[in-house]
Amino acid sequence: MTMTQVNETTGSTDQIAALPHERLERVWAWGGASSSMGYVFRPTTLEHLRDVFDLAQQTGRSVGLKGGGNSYGDAFMNSENIVLDLSRMNRILDWNPETGVVTAEPGVSIEKLWQYILEDGWWPPVVTGTMKTTLGGCAGMNVHGKNAWQVGPIGNHILQFDLMLPSGEIKTCSREVNSDIFYAAIGGFGMLGCFTSLTLQMKRIYSGYLQVKTGAPANLEGMFEFFEQNLEKSNYIVGWVDAFGKGDALGRGDAHIANYLPSGADPNPQQSLRLEHQDLPDTIVGVVPKSIMWMFMRPFMNNMGTSLVNLGKYVSGRVGSGREYLQTHAAFHFLLDYVPNWKKSYGSGGLIQYQPFIPKENAREAFAEILRTCQKHDLPNYLTVFKRHRPDDFLLTHGLDGFSMAMDFLITDSRRPQIAALARELDAIVLAANGRFYFAKDSTLTPDTVVAYLGQDTVAKFRALKKECDPDHVMQTDLWRRLFVA
């Protein structure tokens, strides 16, 4: 059976053949605020992967890649077309515990990776706030961790990868070989081809613990000072901002720094590096099962409820400020995995995230204006995470010498247009401050804003590389069409 579809890239009318109905599934953005129907294929081998690309060419369909599906918006959605889910290509292909170099298929999750290497005394150099992300998805977005200003994004630690082009050809890329594709495919959100294996350098560690210290800045100025005082002497820093703080308390929150233990500091590393030792607890405060915690959070997911919860969190942070303790790597990094399904507490409309990156010279003023603008519209965000970054060499980078603030916004039918309008206002503040954005978190950007922050030359260079790798425009997602096919 054939159908007619307008080619999103050329505007021409193409004949496309039907795909098997049983493959049709609703694919949800991680935040649950949007979804689209796609034909989902889950290959386990390179041959199967090639077959899907062949099928796409034969049927005139595009292919969007999906890893763990943890991008907040439409980065892995491909409406009415093929969604190639890589989560079953999840084998560790090679591991050298002497050098810490690992080669893995793209569907290997951060969870599987750290659990595989930990007992040998290694840890992934960059991890995301959830361990459910995959290496392919992490490379596709060039993710950062709470140590971004120290070690850069994950791309800095990728030594080499194999990329399958839609033609089925595999290109090996590194800083030396096919280097232009290397720097563009990392962070290229799956638009040049599919990573089929990735080789990364892991980080040596000498204990299953990190040494953690807390702070509770009284306002945004205090938050910046806390970061500046601790940047040089810390391996990780992360801040939480209470977006309801006003006036002198604008930007109040808490912050955590963490450091690796040096060799010899842990009296029993064999024990602390054991997997069982890193387990996240099954209950919250020893009583409430984690699995139902989101139900208790649900009644607080409104402005009044969250402002009260945030106040309580801030006050308890002040009381405990300066506290030092040991915490396992898993507990420090994957706090968001403590409460499974916490996103359900946002209700059926879900949430979106907005994460601008602002150069350090402009960050104080711009973030204060962003917080005040949200408050002015009575649309404060419910979770705000503050991080420090540095520039990198990747083509579509979100990295810069400055700070980012990741903000989660509750979505309901009535708030959806208000949040879209708010995002336009915030975009203007970010652009005026020479800031950048991040496709992994995006649901609201427009093509003009993308060109404005990346620059015409960068976009043109990326398009030229896409033409070289994917002349028939097979690689597409909803995000690509929203932002690059105006």
Ligand SMILES: Cc1cc2nc3c(=O)[nH]c(=O)nc-3n(C[C@H](O)[C@H](O)[C@H](O)COP(=O)(O)OP(=O)(O)OC[C@H]3O[C@@H](n4cnc5c(N)ncnc54)[C@H](O)[C@@H]3O)c2cc1C
């Ligand atoms: C709770 C939570 C916390 C988070 N914390 C952080 C954080 O601390 N830092 C951060 O940077 N991000 C963070 N994120 C965002 C997340 O890390 C990124 O969206 C990441 O890309 C998701 O990985 P994934 O495997 O789920 O990939 P997906 O979301 O499925 O895909 C991400 C992109 O990669 C592409 N892709 C997937 N597989 C491949 C492949 N094999 N080859 C080429 N391209 C591919 C997709 O097409 C898509 O464009 C967080 C997300 C959540 C939900």
